Amino acid sequence: MSTVPLLSDEDLSPAARAVFDDIRKxxxxxxxxxxxxxxxxxxxxxxxxxxxxxxxxAPGALDPLVKELIYVAVSATNNCEYCIRSHTASARAKGMxxxxxxxxxxxxxxxxxxxxxxxxxxxxxxxxxx
Numbered sequence: 613m614s615t616v617p618l619l620s621d622e623d624l625s626p627a628a629r630a631v632f633d634d635i636r637k638x639x640x641x642x643x644x645x646x647x648x649x650x651x652x653x654x655x656x657x658x659x660x661x662x663x664x665x666x667x668x669x670a671p672g673a674l675d676p677l678v679k680e681l682i683y684v685a686v687s688a689t690n691n692c693e694y695c696i697r698s699h700t701a702s703a704r705a706k707g708m709x710x711x712x713x714x715x716x717x718x719x720x721x722x723x724x725x726x727x728x729x730x731x732x733x734x735x736x737x738x739x740x741x742x
Contacts, residue, residue: 618649627655631662638666645698677706684713685720 617623621644624632632644632652651658669679680703687695700713729735 614646614650616650616653618646619652624652625655628652628658631655631658635662647694647698677703677708680706681708681716685716688717688720689724
């Protein structure tokens with residue numbers, strides 16, 4: 613259960629409504645998910661977050677599927693069920709297969725394990741990597 617109300621379209625402030633309109637236009641959908649509906653309780657936070665997401669997730673040097681895969685990986689590491697599910701759905705829509713998801717999660721698990729080992733053992737960084 614959310615710690616704040618998930619605002620319906622009827623409950624939005626004019627500022628939040630403008631952001632929702634942009635979400636719908638940018639994503640070419642009528643659906644605005646619960647993350648944005650929770651953030652709509654603070655229209656300034658909603659706009660700042662949406663503007664940042666829109667900029668970071670736009671096509672660039674990394675293609676949109678790669679960005680979604682990275683988002684899934686970080687979300688899995690941070691244990692954010694909401695983000696895992698929403699970005700997995702988005703990655704699937706951009707072409708991610710089950711095999712890609714399983715390989716991604718294997719890499720995430722391996723990186724977490726080796727990161728903990730290197731940190732726990734306080735392994736010095738090789739000069740070649742500096």
